[in-house]
Amino acid sequence: MTRMSLNAARSSHLALILAFVLAVALSAPGTKAYGENRQDEQELYNQLTLFGDVLEQVRRNYVDAPSDKELIEAALSGMMTSLDPHSAYLPPKNFEDMQVETKGEFGGLGIEVTMENGLVKVIAPIDDTPASRAGMRPNDLISELDGTPVLGLTLSEAVDLMRGEKGKPISLTVLREGEKEPLEITIIRDTIKIRAVRTRVEGPDENIAYIRLTTFNSQTTKNLKKAFNKPPAEIGRNKLAGFIIDLRNNPGGLLREAISVSDTMLDRGEIVSTRGRNEDDSSRFSARRGDMARGYPIVVMINGGSASASEIVAGALQDHHRAVIIGTPSFGKGSVQSIMPLGNDGALRMTTARYFTPSGRSIQAKGINPDIFAEQQLPEELQGREGRREADLRGALDGKDIDGALNNDASPDDPAKKRKTPIAFIPPEPEDDKQLQDAIDLLIGLQKSAAGRPAPNS
Numbered sequence: 001m002t003r004m005s006l007n008a009a010r011s012s013h014l015a016l017i018l019a020f021v022l023a024v025a026l027s028a029p030g031t032k033a034y035g036e037n038r039q040d041e042q043e044l045y046n047q048l049t050l051f052g053d054v055l056e057q058v059r060r061n062y063v064d065a066p067s068d069k070e071l072i073e074a075a076l077s078g079m080m081t082s083l084d085p086h087s088a089y090l091p092p093k094n095f096e097d098m099q100v101e102t103k104g105e106f107g108g109l110g111i112e113v114t115m116e117n118g119l120v121k122v123i124a125p126i127d128d129t130p131a132s133r134a135g136m137r138p139n140d141l142i143s144e145l146d147g148t149p150v151l152g153l154t155l156s157e158a159v160d161l162m163r164g165e166k167g168k169p170i171s172l173t174v175l176r177e178g179e180k181e182p183l184e185i186t187i188i189r190d191t192i193k194i195r196a197v198r199t200r201v202e203g204p205d206e207n208i209a210y211i212r213l214t215t216f217n218s219q220t221t222k223n224l225k226k227a228f229n230k231p232p233a234e235i236g237r238n239k240l241a242g243f244i245i246d247l248r249n250n251p252g253g254l255l256r257e258a259i260s261v262s263d264t265m266l267d268r269g270e271i272v273s274t275r276g277r278n279e280d281d282s283s284r285f286s287a288r289r290g291d292m293a294r295g296y297p298i299v300v301m302i303n304g305g306s307a308s309a310s311e312i313v314a315g316a317l318q319d320h321h322r323a324v325i326i327g328t329p330s331f332g333k334g335s336v337q338s339i340m341p342l343g344n345d346g347a348l349r350m351t352t353a354r355y356f357t358p359s360g361r362s363i364q365a366k367g368i369n370p371d372i373f374a375e376q377q378l379p380e381e382l383q384g385r386e387g388r389r390e391a392d393l394r395g396a397l398d399g400k401d402i403d404g405a406l407n408n409d410a411s412p413d414d415p416a417k418k419r420k421t422p423i424a425f426i427p428p429e430p431e432d433d434k435q436l437q438d439a440i441d442l443l444i445g446l447q448k449s450a451a452g453r454p455a456p457n458s
Contacts, residue, residue, distance in 0.1 A: 051075070077154045084351050085114050085393045086337050092345040094156045097163070108163045109170070110192045111136055112251035112307075116393055118151045119143055119175070120158050123331070124249040124305040124424065126194060127214045134187045136174070138249065138305045138424040139388050143182065144173035164189045177423075178385045197223035199231050202430070203440050207239045210436075212246040213261070216253030216309035221260040228264065228292040241447040242297035244439050245313075248327065249424055252308025255336060255355075259285045261309075262316040264292040265323070269358060271316045274336050275402065276353030281338070297446040298323035299439045302368060303376070304387040305424035307331035314368045315357035324446065325370040326439050328422045332390035334364030335397055351397070360402035365391040372442065375422050377434040387423040 055075075058066060076089040090098060110129020113120050120142040125132040143150055145161045153161075162170065166189055174183040196219050202210040209231035213220060232240050252258075262271045266287035273284040300323045302314050311330045317323035336353040354364050367389060378385075390396050427433045 074154075077156065080348065080350070081115070081154065082395070084335070084395050084397050085116070085390075086333070086335060086349070087351050088155060088349045090339075090347045090349055091156065094159070095339075095341070095345065095347040097159075098339075098347075098349075107166060107191050108159075108189060109136075109187050110190075110194075111162075113142075113155070113159070114393065115155045115158075116141065116388075120150050120155070121388075121393075123307060124251045126192070126251075127198070127212070127249075128195065129192055130187045130190050134185050136172075136185065136187075137176065139177065141175040142172050143175055144171075146171050166191050178381070194219075195223075196220040197227050199227045201231055201235060202244065202436070203241060203444065205239075205241075207235050207241045208244060208440060208443055209235065209240065209242070210244045210246065213250055213310070215250060216257040216261065218254065218257070220253070220257045221264065224261055224264060225292060240296060242299070242443045243293055244299050244301065244436075244443060245323070246301045246436070247306045247310040247314060248301050248303040248426055248435070249305035250307070250310040251305065251331075252310055252333065255309065255312070258309035258312040262313050263287045264290075265298060265317060266320055267291045269320055272312050272355050272357065273402070274353040274355045276336070278352075281336075281353040297443055299443045299446070300325050301435060301439050302327040302330045302370060303424045303426075303435070304328055304331055304389055304421055306368075307333045307390070311363045311368050312355060312357075315361065315363060318368065318371065319358040319361075324372065324442060325368065326372045326374050326442060327370045327435055328373065328375060328424075329369050329389070330363070330367040332363060332365050332367035332399070334362050334366070334390075334399060354397070354400065356402045362399045362401045364397055364399035365389075366399045372438075374435045374438040376425050376427075377432070378423065378425055379427075382423055382425060385423045387421045389421055 055071065058071060059068065073089065073091055080087045080089045109131040110126040111131040112123040112126065114123055115121065122131075122136055122138055122140040122142070124138050125136045142158075145158065148161060150158050164170065168189050169186050170189060172185045172187060174185050176183055194215055194217060196213060196215050196217055198212040198214065200210050202208040209227075211224065211227045211231075213224070228243075259271050267289055268287055271285045271287055273282075275282050298317065300314050300317055302310065302325060306314065306327075307330065311332075311334065314323075314325050314330065318325050334354055334356075335351045336355055337349050338352040340348040340350060342348065354362055356362055391399075426435075430436055
């Protein structure tokens with residue numbers, strides 16, 4: 001076969017692929033307009049043809065023969081990451097790793113990350129993991145991994161580099177606000193076994209049940225139900241003042257766990273609703289009877305590292321006046337990502353809906369504002385630094401309330417968006433944790449104000 005006929009055969013093959021892709025696109029739900037509007041249909045065909053032309057030019061003329069698989073995966077990754085900071089193409093290995101992570105045990109460093117301006121940004125380190133012990137902080141930007149520049153990598157590729165065998169070290173070059181020079185932080189990889197729920201007794205009279213939720217994985221609700229019984233049993237029902245639920249630096253996780261965690265503390269009413277482009281992506285979730293906190297006062301702690309599922313819980317309890325929210329405004333991730341498996345054993349993680357609190361508030365790009373603002377006391381080296389939130393991420397969705405009104409904070413011209421965001425920091429020692437001490441004082445006050453009211457449900 002001559003070169004010309006070979007090229008013609010390739011072009012013909014690509015044309016068939018494009019025709020198939022076009023047919024699939026036009027038959028997809030929600031794309032009727034393409035069939036009804038020939039101009040839109042022609043524009044889609046032109047763009048697909050352009051993609052095919054570029055692909056063929058790269059395959060034929062790039063200095064080194066590229067892998068077709070890598071080219072297509074790179075195109076898929078670029079398409080998804082251009083949508084918003086949370087959509088992504090997951091190759092088979094990354095999809096498998098994600099499924100393992102949601103079960104609560106995986107190998108790595110123990111940080112929740114996203115991409116910002118081509119660098120890996122830390123949303124929050126997970127408690128009691130190599131990353132938190134090494135001193136990683138929310139809003140840290142990772143520019144190099146073992147000397148490999150992050151710029152130019154996809155988030156999936158960067159995460160792959162951070163994973164590795166237990167005991168194997170990795171050097172991170174970290175850009176931290178307020179530091180003149182990049183930091184070199186070495187972390188020893190370990191098997192990350194996430195304790196989603198931690199409990200202890202707090203308060204001057206040791207009569208407050210403190211429950212910290214570090215993530216929302218498949219174990220969270222099950223362990224939370226145990227936590228609602230353990231400290232009260234140690235304290236005694238007649239002495240118990242109430243519960244502190246600490247959601248600070250909790251980056252979120254599974255939507256179903258956020259719903260079931262909220263349900264443990266609510267007796268009735270809506271927990272959260274989602275609204276998407278298609279009706280299939282819209283739903284409402286309501287509480288069932290049964291309050292595992294038995295009517296005792298609840299104080300929920302949040303900060304700029306509280307994201308996604310944490311905000312669903314805080315928003316539901318706030319709207320139903322079941323808890324007092326204390327701390328600083330949360331991160332503001334109010335979008336729902338759906339996992340769509342693909343035929344190659346990979347998947348798409350795609351933003352398909354926004355979620356709304358029971359009163360119809362969107363949290364996207366705005367977050368949950370606490371009922372009582374309590375700022376953390378920062379060590380000297382952190383004072384004056386600002387944290388970042390969802391609205392600061394490049395390509396972040398705007399925040400529309402359920403009635404379609406744009407959240408004020410979502411507008412780039414709104415002065416409220418320019419307000420300072422305290423850095424998300426939790427001191428290692430409870431006595432140094434000003435937000436925790438404020439929450440304890442608040443709960444004691446709630447207990448005293450409840451004197452004379454009917455006793456909580458037994």
